[in-house]
Amino acid sequence: MGALADWVTISSIATAGGTLVLAVATFSAVKSSNRSARVAERALMAGLRPLIMPSRLDDPPQKVGFVDGRLLRVDGGRGAAEATPEAVYLAMSVRNVGAGIAVLHGWRFSTQPEPGSGPPPPLEEFQRLTRDIFVPPGDMGFWQGVFRDPKAPEFDLAADAIAARERLVIDVLYGDHEGGQRAVSRLSMTTTGDGGWLISAARHWNIDRADPR
Numbered sequence: 001m002g003a004l005a006d007w008v009t010i011s012s013i014a015t016a017g018g019t020l021v022l023a024v025a026t027f028s029a030v031k032s033s034n035r036s037a038r039v040a041e042r043a044l045m046a047g048l049r050p051l052i053m054p055s056r057l058d059d060p061p062q063k064v065g066f067v068d069g070r071l072l073r074v075d076g077g078r079g080a081a082e083a084t085p086e087a088v089y090l091a092m093s094v095r096n097v098g099a100g101i102a103v104l105h106g107w108r109f110s111t112q113p114e115p116g117s118g119p120p121p122p123l124e125e126f127q128r129l130t131r132d133i134f135v136p137p138g139d140m141g142f143w144q145g146v147f148r149d150p151k152a153p154e155f156d157l158a159a160d161a162i163a164a165r166e167r168l169v170i171d172v173l174y175g176d177h178e179g180g181q182r183a184v185s186r187l188s189m190t191t192t193g194d195g196g197w198l199i200s201a202a203r204h205w206n207i208d209r210a211d212p213r
Helices: 002-048 153-163
Strands: 052-054 062-065 071-074 078-083 088-096 102-110 127-135 139-147 168-175 183-191 197-206
Touching: 052 183, 052 197, 062 139, 071 078, 071 088, 078 153, 088 127, 088 153, 088 168, 088 183, 088 197, 102 139, 102 153, 127 139, 139 153, 139 168, 153 168
Parallel strands: none
Antiparallel strands: 052 088, 062 071, 078 088, 078 197, 088 139, 102 127, 102 168, 168 183, 183 197
């Protein structure tokens, strides 16, 4: 009976050991599979990710139309700004240097923005675009905005800044065509000797993921 008991014990230990080895192997396989899935997901997201920058100076001009029939011409790397008693029109020629389609969501205007080293501007301060604007990957497009309420404080602020030829700062909120990976690019328009407006990029913030810095 003693020998039989020993063999039963040995068999149980062997079975438990085999189960443990199988569990470890299964855990390693699952962990490796999860890691591979995360890598694949990151690669997929990177392939959808846009990044808005000023267009190049040698990019062709574009005509940007507004719902009231107003047209603004924006050359490569430049913007346009016009103020009338009824509306303030703004437009910029931009380029998507990311790998995915950029969908522009909204914008925020200022002349003396908070330091770019801080957090992104509050999303509730952004104005929603009244039409969908898509910028293809590796290609140029445009951004446009307008103030139509002469009683709004932003109207006078923008009109006065345009008349004084001050720097105009536009925070553009956008994301990928799946509705994620939102980001904010801060672009500024400064006057040039020929009376135009030159665009430069000042800062970029990620909204739905960590910043790269």
